[in-house]
Amino acid sequence: MKTKVLTFLLLLLLLASTDAAYGFRFNVGGFAGLNFPVAQDDAKMGTVFGLKTRLPLIPFIGVEPNFTYMKNGDAEIMIEAEGWNTTMRRESGKFTNFGVDVLFGSIMGRTGLNIYGIAGISSSKYARSVDAIPDLTKIGIWGGVGLDYGINSQWAVEVRGKVLVFPYDDGKDTGSRKNGILTVGLSYFIGQEGVL
Amino acid sequence: MKRSILIFMGLLLLFSGCIVTGNLFIEILIGNLSVNVDQTFASAFVDLNDYEDYVDHREDINSVDDMGFVCRIHNSGNNAATGQVWVSLAEDIDELPKDKVLLLSGLTVAPGATKEITLNESYDYLQHFEETRDIILSEKFSVFFTSQTTPFELEIRDLVMILSVNGKP
Numbered sequence: 001m002k003t004k005v006l007t008f009l010l011l012l013l014l015l016a017s018t019d020a021a022y023g024f025r026f027n028v029g030g031f032a033g034l035n036f037p038v039a040q041d042d043a044k045m046g047t048v049f050g051l052k053t054r055l056p057l058i059p060f061i062g063v064e065p066n067f068t069y070m071k072n073g074d075a076e077i078m079i080e081a082e083g084w085n086t087t088m089r090r091e092s093g094k095f096t097n098f099g100v101d102v103l104f105g106s107i108m109g110r111t112g113l114n115i116y117g118i119a120g121i122s123s124s125k126y127a128r129s130v131d132a133i134p135d136l137t138k139i140g141i142w143g144g145v146g147l148d149y150g151i152n153s154q155w156a157v158e159v160r161g162k163v164l165v166f167p168y169d170d171g172k173d174t175g176s177r178k179n180g181i182l183t184v185g186l187s188y189f190i191g192q193e194g195v196l
Numbered sequence: 197m198k199r200s201i202l203i204f205m206g207l208l209l210l211f212s213g214c215i216v217t218g219n220l221f222i223e224i225l226i227g228n229l230s231v232n233v234d235q236t237f238a239s240a241f242v243d244l245n246d247y248e249d250y251v252d253h254r255e256d257i258n259s260v261d262d263m264g265f266v267c268r269i270h271n272s273g274n275n276a277a278t279g280q281v282w283v284s285l286a287e288d289i290d291e292l293p294k295d296k297v298l299l300l301s302g303l304t305v306a307p308g309a310t311k312e313i314t315l316n317e318s319y320d321y322l323q324h325f326e327e328t329r330d331i332i333l334s335e336k337f338s339v340f341f342t343s344q345t346t347p348f349e350l351e352i353r354d355l356v357m358i359l360s361v362n363g364k365p
Binding site for chain 2: 038039040041042043077079080081082083084088089090091128130131132133134168174175176177178
């Protein structure tokens with residue numbers, strides 16, 4: 001995973017350092033927040049953080065390659081069987097996602113308030129840190145909405161709500177895990193405002 | 197702006213179709229099993245249909261995502277002993293079945309001591325999850341307790357299997 005993250009960062013730096021980078025407008029940014037497992041007794045609210053770069057294709061549509069790491073909070077289970085009647089903690093899983101989102105709406109980083117929709121896919125790995133239980137790597141599906149506030153032509157703060165659907169089907173087992181995430185982020189736009 | 201909202205609403209509808217499944221815990225009480233040099237293994241037969249939590253969700257369960265255990269192991273012998281838990285589709289308890297899967301290994305207890313294994317600790321001893329999952333999903337199976345060291349005089353008490361299953365909550 002470290003290699004993938006380093007490669008991602010290197011590509012971002014490379015992109016930002018080219019002359020061509022200033023011929024169009026794009027951004028790089030990071031975000032952090034909370035994740036909320038949906039209908040999962042075996043996971044609780046946890047943390048999320050990530051990196052992304054926004055590449056506008058046309059004024060209202062852009063793509064965002066991104067890396068998102070999510071750690072579910074540990075679940076608590078009441079053991080009701082005879083002889084116990086006690087609450088125990090169960091270490092929960094973590095998701096590592098390398099994805100691409102499509103953004104549609106006000107995505108060009110204009111000063112002031114901008115709102116846009118998000119739909120994406122990712123290569124997502126769910127790991128439990130238990131040797132006997134294999135990690136699952138599947139295609140994750142994302143959707144959500146984002147709100148940017150452009151402080152000036154370069155900097156913007158953002159708030160996003162997204163949902164990850166992590167479906168799995170290995171021939172025997174089928175199912176899915178869903179997580180909502182709420183993040184706050186900071187982006188730096190490269191290129192002049194009003195230029196694609 | 198209106199187009200963005202329409203697309204977003206469409207996506208929400210798409211996702212809402214997926215949000216009908218979730219994960220829940222099912223507790224399976226296996227109970228107490230004692231072994232010693234004269235009786236080298238003990239077993240318990242489990243029929244998941246005897247457990248209300250399972251029966252309530254039986255038709256909606258898609259998968260077993262993981263399994264953990266809680267138990268107490270008491271060593272009444274004079275030597276440290278190491279217990280093992282196996283599972284098998286066999287119902288016959290006259291002899292250890294040939295087709296069995298090692299589920300928990302390395303449960304070492306000092307002489308005269310009782311060791312409590314919590315849910316999180318049980319994952320350190322868990323073996324062969326996928327093979328065990330297939331046996332458990334058959335609904336009827338046997339759980340065997342034995343020792344991998346001799347001599348031994350071990351009892352596993354209040355053994356509970358905890359399944360995290362994916363299905364309609």
